[in-house]
Amino acid sequence: MNNKELQSELSRRLGLSQKEVAGMMKEFVDEYTERFGEGSDELPFLSLGTLEVRNKEQRVVVNPVTKKRMLVPPKLVLAFRPSVSLKNRIKNMPEL
Amino acid sequence: MSERVTSREFAAALARRTGKSAGDMTLFLQELQSVVEQGLTEDGLVKISGLGTFRLVWNEPRRSVNVQTGDAIEIAGHYKVSFTPDASLRDIVNEPLAHLEVVELPDDEPRVATEETGDDDYELPIQKLADQAEALKDILSDIQGGPLFTPDIEPMDEADDGAVTSVEDEVGAKESEKESEGEAEDIVLADVGTEEPTGDGVEGSVDAQFGSEEGSDEVTDTGERHKADMERVASYELPAEEVGQGLSADIGTESDSIAVEGHSEVSAAEDNEAEGGVEDGLSVEHAGAGAVYSSDDKDGGGSGSKDDGYYSAKEMAASVPISVRKRRRTWGHVLLAVLAVAAVASGVIFVYDNWLWDSGLSDEEGFEASAVGVEELPEARDMTEAMSDTAVLAEEETLHASVPLTPAATEEAAEVKEECEAVTVAKVPSSAHIEMFDRERRYCEFSDTVEITRGSRLAWIAYKRLGNKVFWPYIYEANMDHISDPNNISVGTLLRVPILPSELTDTTNPECIKYARELHRHYAK
Numbered sequence: 001m002n003n004k005e006l007q008s009e010l011s012r013r014l015g016l017s018q019k020e021v022a023g024m025m026k027e028f029v030d031e032y033t034e035r036f037g038e039g040s041d042e043l044p045f046l047s048l049g050t051l052e053v054r055n056k057e058q059r060v061v062v063n064p065v066t067k068k069r070m071l072v073p074p075k076l077v078l079a080f081r082p083s084v085s086l087k088n089r090i091k092n093m094p095e096l
Numbered sequence: 097m098s099e100r101v102t103s104r105e106f107a108a109a110l111a112r113r114t115g116k117s118a119g120d121m122t123l124f125l126q127e128l129q130s131v132v133e134q135g136l137t138e139d140g141l142v143k144i145s146g147l148g149t150f151r152l153v154w155n156e157p158r159r160s161v162n163v164q165t166g167d168a169i170e171i172a173g174h175y176k177v178s179f180t181p182d183a184s185l186r187d188i189v190n191e192p193l194a195h196l197e198v199v200e201l202p203d204d205e206p207r208v209a210t211e212e213t214g215d216d217d218y219e220l221p222i223q224k225l226a227d228q229a230e231a232l233k234d235i236l237s238d239i240q241g242g243p244l245f246t247p248d249i250e251p252m253d254e255a256d257d258g259a260v261t262s263v264e265d266e267v268g269a270k271e272s273e274k275e276s277e278g279e280a281e282d283i284v285l286a287d288v289g290t291e292e293p294t295g296d297g298v299e300g301s302v303d304a305q306f307g308s309e310e311g312s313d314e315v316t317d318t319g320e321r322h323k324a325d326m327e328r329v330a331s332y333e334l335p336a337e338e339v340g341q342g343l344s345a346d347i348g349t350e351s352d353s354i355a356v357e358g359h360s361e362v363s364a365a366e367d368n369e370a371e372g373g374v375e376d377g378l379s380v381e382h383a384g385a386g387a388v389y390s391s392d393d394k395d396g397g398g399s400g401s402k403d404d405g406y407y408s409a410k411e412m413a414a415s416v417p418i419s420v421r422k423r424r425r426t427w428g429h430v431l432l433a434v435l436a437v438a439a440v441a442s443g444v445i446f447v448y449d450n451w452l453w454d455s456g457l458s459d460e461e462g463f464e465a466s467a468v469g470v471e472e473l474p475e476a477r478d479m480t481e482a483m484s485d486t487a488v489l490a491e492e493e494t495l496h497a498s499v500p501l502t503p504a505a506t507e508e509a510a511e512v513k514e515e516c517e518a519v520t521v522a523k524v525p526s527s528a529h530i531e532m533f534d535r536e537r538r539y540c541e542f543s544d545t546v547e548i549t550r551g552s553r554l555a556w557i558a559y560k561r562l563g564n565k566v567f568w569p570y571i572y573e574a575n576m577d578h579i580s581d582p583n584n585i586s587v588g589t590l591l592r593v594p595i596l597p598s599e600l601t602d603t604t605n606p607e608c609i610k611y612a613r614e615l616h617r618h619y620a621k
Contacts, residue, residue, distance in 0.1 A: 001135030003145040029146035044103035046129040064551035073196030080179030091174045
């Protein structure tokens with residue numbers, strides 16, 4: 001389901017126009033970008049789980065062909081941690 | 097950093113932001129949630145632009161072990177949710193560390209350690225100590241003007257045990273003298289012991305030290321004396337203040353490499369050595385990089401010795417008292433371990449010898465058995481040869497009795513023979529009962545030719561060309577005529593990538609994967 005399908009489905013359910021829904025979605029997403037930009041570590045994502053910032057350590061990698069060794073710097077990545085209920089629901093799904 | 101935000105607080109903030117009522121916002125969020133869930137469960141994929149993509153990832157069922165009971169259990173296949181943030185959000189999150197760049201590490205660090213395996217890790221420090229002993233011997237003989245002692249100086253012999261203990265006594269007896277000889281000696285010895293190229297200063301002080309020793313008639317029993325020095329270097333607890341910074345780093349390095357257990361640690365130790373002052377320019381650069389990273393990244397804390405090499409030498413100095421003690425203990429461990437290895441090795445050789453003799457007696461039986469095997473083999477080979485070389489065989493009509501072939505089949509085979517040099521591979525006994533797998537594979541159509549370069553992997557080629565790395569045996573089979581060992585293909589070899597029937601390399605069909613795994617087990621012995 002891509003963003004467009006998501007918005008049209010939402011507008012159908014809420015009885016709002018596509019434009020209104022798009023505006024709400026934008027605000028919703030901007031709230032995350034702003035808060036993460038301000039240094040939040042963890043924000044709830046609906047009641048499906050949390051979006052959290054994880055710290056990836058620096059590491060040494062070796063190019064298998066040239067054998068050059070490189071030091072990859074540490075970085076912060078955004079990860080999604082599903083809530084227990086979502087995890088269980090998804091876990092018990094049969095293979096698509 | 098910030099406190100945990102609950103979803104209610106988040107919703108309230110969002111309501112303030114949009115100017116809608118809390119009720120409207122709750123409704124919106126509820127619907128959004130149910131739509132996202134619906135998308136996930138139906139499509140396995142939801143994209144929210146600006147935020148990222150949620151995706152369901154299928155995890156194959158696998159065998160595992162119950163950690164409490166040790167029973168084998170099967171973990172059923174299941175889905176997991178993965179989230180990939182959009183590039184914009186990803187960059188915002190990584191903003192604090194965005195200025196860091198990949199640093200290319202200098203290539204001239206000693207590589208020995210990374211190539212050593214297993215027991216060699218133990219021999220590494222031993223080798224080092226032996227070298228040090230050699231160096232000390234040279235210095236002594238220079239001073240005395242002649243060869244001093246003949247006994248072997250391999251410090252790790254069982255015979256040396258006695259020497260070491262007596263040396264310890266000696267050290268005890270000469271406690272007072274040692275004190276008068278003072279701290280300078282210990283430091284100097286440590287320096288020589290760690291063999292860092294700290295240069296002229298060391299040589300000078302070594303001379304001075306041995307000069308004083310000559311005065312007190314200590315050098316006559318150099319063999320033992322020498323060991324005493326070594327032992328003291330190993331066991332003397334140097335307080336951190338007494339030791340220069342560079343020196344302490346060196347000792348830390350030494351003890352690290354003794355305590356080595358994995359390659360990464362070894363290489364980390366080697367890195368330390370490089371930073372210890374061998375090449376000033378490089379170490380400065382390293383320390384700089386390390387400092388930058390560590391200031392941002394320090395809360396990782398005990399992220400393992402792997403990273404330590406990249407923090408500044410200062411930290412090494414701080415941790416020296418511990419590592420010296422550690423070294424003392426690991427020294428004992430190394431001695432014990434070497435003795436144990438020697439004992440085991442001799443035991444194994446003894447047993448193996450005996451076994452050889454025993455098996456020598458029953459050799460004839462073994463020969464008979466292998467003879468049977470040889471008798472059976474040609475039959476199997478005939479099967480395959482008969483299929484590919486039927487052109488010849490059909491003409492001569494001297495088909496092996498065990499290969500009943502209809503004329504049609506031989507014709508077909510002959511055609512194949514004409515079209516290409518068919519490389520046929522006998523089928524591997526399989527439990528999968530799909531006709532496709534039971535039929536023997538014939539490789540005559542090729543999609544591409546790949547040249548093996550350094551670092552190439554059959555599995556990788558299979559992943560690129562056939563869609564899954566488990567299909568590598570097919571590439572191997574197609575090139576069996578010119579590669580013998582799939583794990584060791586020489587650089588420059590040209591491999592043909594076969595075109596396979598799609599039902600054989602169907603990545604979504606678990607049977608295909610299973611069969612390819614069987615082939616993998618068959619070939620990767």
